[in-house]
Amino acid sequence: xxxxxxxxxxxxxxxxxxxxxxxxxxxxxxxxxxxxxxxxxxxxxxxxxxxxxxxxxxxxxxxxxxxxxxxxxxxxxxxxxxxxxxxxxxxxxxxxxxxxxxxxxxxxxxxxxxxxxxxxxxxxxxxxxxxxxxxxxxxxxxxxxxxxxxxxxxxxxxxxxxxxxxxxxxxxxxxxxxxxxxxxxxxxxxxxxxxxxxxxxxxxxxxxxxxxxxxxxxxxxxxxxxxxxxxxxxxxxxxxxxxxxxxxxxxxxxxxxxxxxxxxxxxxxxxxxxxxxxxxxxxxxxxxxxxxxxxxxxxxxxxxxxxxxxxxxxxxxxxxxxxxxxxxxxxxxxxxxxxxxxxxxxxxxxxxxxxxxxxxxxxxxxxxxxxxxxxx
Amino acid sequence: xxxxxxxxxxxxxxxxxxxxxxxxxxxxxxxxxxxxxxxxxxxxxxxxxxxxxxxxxxxxxxxxxxxxxxxxxxxxxxxxxxxxxxxxxxxxxxxxxxxxxxxxxxxxxxxxxxxxxxxxxxxxxxxxxxxxxxxxxxxxxxxxxxxxxxxxxxxxxxxxxxxxxxxxxxxxxxxxxxxxxxxxxxxxxxxxxxxxxxxxxxxxxxxxxxxxxxxxxxxxxxxxxxxxxxxxxxxxxxxxxxxxxxxxxxxxxxxxxxxxxxxxxxxxxxxxxxxxxxxxxxxxxxxxxxxxxxxxxxxxxxx
Ligand code: SF4
Ligand code: SF4
Numbered sequence: 001x002x003x004x005x006x007x008x009x010x011x012x013x014x015x016x017x018x019x020x021x022x023x024x025x026x027x028x029x030x031x032x033x034x035x036x037x038x039x040x041x042x043x044x045x046x047x048x049x050x051x052x053x054x055x056x057x058x059x060x061x062x063x064x065x066x067x068x069x070x071x072x073x074x075x076x077x078x079x080x081x082x083x084x085x086x087x088x089x090x091x092x093x094x095x096x097x098x099x100x101x102x103x104x105x106x107x108x109x110x111x112x113x114x115x116x117x118x119x120x121x122x123x124x125x126x127x128x129x130x131x132x133x134x135x136x137x138x139x140x141x142x143x144x145x146x147x148x149x150x151x152x153x154x155x156x157x158x159x160x161x162x163x164x165x166x167x168x169x170x171x172x173x174x175x176x177x178x179x180x181x182x183x184x185x186x187x188x189x190x191x192x193x194x195x196x197x198x199x200x201x202x203x204x205x206x207x208x209x210x211x212x213x214x215x216x217x218x219x220x221x222x223x224x225x226x227x228x229x230x231x232x233x234x235x236x237x238x239x240x241x242x243x244x245x246x247x248x249x250x251x252x253x254x255x256x257x258x259x260x261x262x263x264x265x266x267x268x269x270x271x272x273x274x275x276x277x278x279x280x281x282x283x284x285x286x287x288x289x290x291x292x293x294x295x296x297x298x299x300x301x302x303x304x305x306x307x308x309x310x311x312x313x314x315x316x317x318x319x320x321x322x323x324x325x326x327x328x329x330x331x332x333x334x335x336x337x338x339x340x341x342x343x344x345x346x347x348x349x350x351x352x353x354x355x356x357x358x359x360x361x362x363x364x365x366x367x368x369x370x371x372x373x374x375x376x
Numbered sequence: 377x378x379x380x381x382x383x384x385x386x387x388x389x390x391x392x393x394x395x396x397x398x399x400x401x402x403x404x405x406x407x408x409x410x411x412x413x414x415x416x417x418x419x420x421x422x423x424x425x426x427x428x429x430x431x432x433x434x435x436x437x438x439x440x441x442x443x444x445x446x447x448x449x450x451x452x453x454x455x456x457x458x459x460x461x462x463x464x465x466x467x468x469x470x471x472x473x474x475x476x477x478x479x480x481x482x483x484x485x486x487x488x489x490x491x492x493x494x495x496x497x498x499x500x501x502x503x504x505x506x507x508x509x510x511x512x513x514x515x516x517x518x519x520x521x522x523x524x525x526x527x528x529x530x531x532x533x534x535x536x537x538x539x540x541x542x543x544x545x546x547x548x549x550x551x552x553x554x555x556x557x558x559x560x561x562x563x564x565x566x567x568x569x570x571x572x573x574x575x576x577x578x579x580x581x582x583x584x585x586x587x588x589x590x591x592x593x594x595x596x597x598x599x600x601x602x603x604x605x606x607x608x609x610x611x612x613x614x615x616x617x618x619x620x621x622x623x624x625x626x627x628x629x630x631x632x633x634x635x636x637x638x639x640x641x642x643x644x645x646x647x648x649x650x651x652x653x654x655x656x657x658x659x660x661x662x663x664x665x666x667x668x669x670x671x672x673x674x675x676x677x678x679x
Contacts, residue, residue, distance in 0.1 A: 047549065049579070050579065051548060051549045051579055052548065052577070052578070052579025052580045053535070053536060053548065053569045053572070053579070053580060054536055054569075054580065055579060055580075056536060056543070056545055106444060106447050106448065106449035106451070107447055107448055107449070108447050108448065113486075113487055113662070114486070114487070115486070115487045116485055116486045116487055116488075119486065165448070167447075167448065167606065167607050167665055167666050168607050168609070168665075169607055184581040184582040184585055184587060185582070185585045185586075185587050186587075187582065187587065187589075188589050188609070188665070189484070189589050189664075190664045190665035191486075191664065192448055192665065194486070204486045205580070205582070206484055206485045206486060206534075206536065206539060207534075207535060207536055207569055207580065207583075208580045208581075208582035208583050208587070208589075208590040209484055209582075209589045209590055210582040210587060210589065210590060212582075
C-alpha cells in the first residue's frame with residue numbers, strides 16, 4: 001500500500017492511493033465556543049439539499065451535544081475502540097493505528113455500518129450535560145458540569161476513507177478545490193463508503209439506492225460564495241475558505257493563518273488518519289482529557305492562543321471574519337480598528353469593525369411623541 | 377359433482393404437478409467441472425422453474441467459493457453450492473439456477489441487502505480472461521438478477537413508506553409545488569416517488585440521472601452489463617436478457633434466458649464450447665458488490 005504524509009498525525013501512513021493534494025483545499029474553521037445549537041445550519045442544509053425521498057432522516061449538517069449526543073447514534077464511540085490504543089509521543093507524532101492501518105485483512109478501511117435505528121434519532125442526548133445539576137444550583141463562576149455543541153459536516157478529507165473504500169471509484173476528490181463527491185451515475189449502492197467513513201458523513205438513500213453526501217455547496221463555491229451552513233450561522237461560528245498547499249502557505253489567507261500559523265483550530269479525531277478539513281477551535285471549559293482524545297495533543301496551545309486573542313489584533317481580526325459575508329474570503333488585513341476581507345481578485349468583500357459602533361438614542365422620541373423600547 | 381369433491385381433486389392434481397415438476401436432485405458425486413446444455417424442441421420457459429422442459433437437462437452441482445482475494449471480501453461462503461441446468465433451442469439459451477437460502481431478502485435499506493445472482497460469459501471465449509469480471513482485452517458479459525428488482529416489478533418500486541408504514545412527512549418541498557401527505561379515510565396517504573415529476577426529483581440526482589440502480593419504472597428484474605476487470609461493471613445500452621426468480625421452502629430458483637445470437641457486440645457469443653461463471657449474494661449476510669460467492673470459469677458445452 002502506498003505511503004502518504006499526514007501532517008495531522010506527524011508521520012507517513014498507509015493509504016490505498018498515492019498522495020495527491022488538490023491545488024487548494026476547501027476547509028472550514030468552526031469555533032465551538034460560540035455555537036448555540038440553534039440548528040439553523042442543519043435546516044439551511046436540509047432545505048437546500050436533502051428534502052427528497054429517502055432523505056427523511058439524512059442530515060449532511062448536524063449539531064450534536066457532546067459528550068453523550070451523536071448522529072448517527074454513537075458514531076465516535078463505535079469507531080474509537082476499533083483503533084486500539086491511541087498514543088501520541090512527545091513530538092506529537094501519533095503512534096497508534098489509523099482506520100487504514102488497523103483495517104482487518106481483506107478490508108481497505110476499519111469501519112462499521114450503522115443500523116437504520118442509528119439514524120432515527122437525530123438529536124438524541126441534546127443538551128444533556130455530564131452530571132446531574134442539583135435543584136437550586138446556580139452559576140458561581142465555575143461550571144459544575146459540562147457539555148458542548150459539536151457542529152458536523154463532511155470534512156472533505158485529504159485522505160477520504162469513503163473514496164478509499166469504494167470499489168467502483170464512484171467517489172472522487174476534485175483537483176481544483178479538494179471537494180469530495182459521490183458520482184450519482186456511477187454509485188451502485190454498495191455502502192462501502194458508509195461503512196468506511198469514521199465520521200459517518202456519507203449516507204445511504206434507500207429510495208435512490210445510492211450513497212449521498214455533503215457537496216460543500218459547490219454551486220455556491222464555484223461562484224465565490226461560502227456554503228449555506230456558513231452563510232446562515234446564527235452564532236457566527238463558521239468560516240469557510242481554502243487552505244493553501246503546504247509549500248504555498250500565506251499568512252494573509254485567513255484559513256492558513258488560523259490553521260497553520262496560529263494553530264488555534266484543530267482537526268476532529270486526527271488519529272483516524274483522514275486529514276479532515278473542518279478545523280475546530282476547542283471549547284475552553286471542557287476537561288482536557290476529553291479534548292485530547294477528540295482533537296489531539298495540540299489542544300493546550302490552541303486554547304491558550306484563543307484565550308489571548310484579545311491581545312492579538314491579527315488573530316482577533318481573523319476571528320471577526322466568521323460568518324461576516326456570503327463571499328469567500330481569500331485574504332484579509334487588519335487596518336486600524338477594522339478587519340478587511342478580500343476575494344480572489346483582491347476586491348474588498350467585507351469590512352468588520354473591532355468594536356461595533358454604539359449609538360444611544362434618547363428614551364423619548366419627541367418627533368413621534370412616543371417612548372422607545374430600545375435605545376441602542 | 378359436489379364442490380367438496382372438486383377441491384381435493386384439484387389439490388391432488390396440483391400436488392402431482394408440483395412433485396413431478398420440481399427440479400429433482402439427481403444423485404451427483406461431488407461437484408461438477410462442466411455444464412452440458414441440452415438442445416430442446418420446446419420453448420424456453422421464462423418464469424416457470426417447474427416446467428417439464430428443465431428436466432431434460434442434467435442438474436449439475438457447482439461449488440461456490442468465498443470472494444476473499446480482492447477487498448472488500450467475505451471470509452467464508454454462506455452459500456456453498458449452486459445447482460445448474462442449461463437448455464437451448466434455435467433462438468434462446470436458458471439456465472435454471474437453484475440454491476438454498478433460509479431467508480428471502482428482497483428489500484434494500486441502510487442496513488439491508490438484497491439476494492442476487494449473476495452469470496458471466498466471456499466475450500472472447502478463445503481467451504476468456506479473468507473469471508473475476510474479465511480484464512483489459514478479455515471483456516465479459518454479465519447478466520445480473522436481483523430479488524429487489526423483481527419485488528419492484530411485482531409490488532411497485534420499494535418506497536420509504538413500504539419500509540416504515542407508520543411514518544409521516546408533512547410535505548416534500550419543491551420549487552413549484554410542494555407535495556403533501558394526507559389523511560384519508562383509508563389512512564395516511566404518503567406521496568410515492570413514482571408520482572414525482574422529473575423536476576421534483578431534483579433532490580434525487582441518481583433517479584434524475586437515470587442511474588441503472590435507481591430506475592423507478594424498471595420493466596425487467598435483470599441487468600446486462602459489460603466488464604473489463606474489477607470495478608468496471610458498466611450497464612449495457614441494449615438489454616436483451618431476462619431472468620425471473622421464485623422463492624419457495626428456503627430455496628431460490630432463478631431462470632436466466634438470453635438470445636442464442638445477439639446483434640449486440642457487447643453480448644457474448646454462444647459457440648459449442650465456451651465458459652460460464654457464477655456469483656451469488658446473500659442479502660442477510662450483508663453481501664453486496666465484491667462481497668459474494670463466486671465460481672471460476674466452468675466449461676459450458678452446447679450439445
Ligand atoms: S447555525 Fe451556527 S450557531 Fe446555530 S447550530 Fe449551526 S453552527 Fe451552531
Ligand atoms: S468526512 Fe467521511 S464522507 Fe467526508 S470526505 Fe471524509 S471520509 Fe469522505
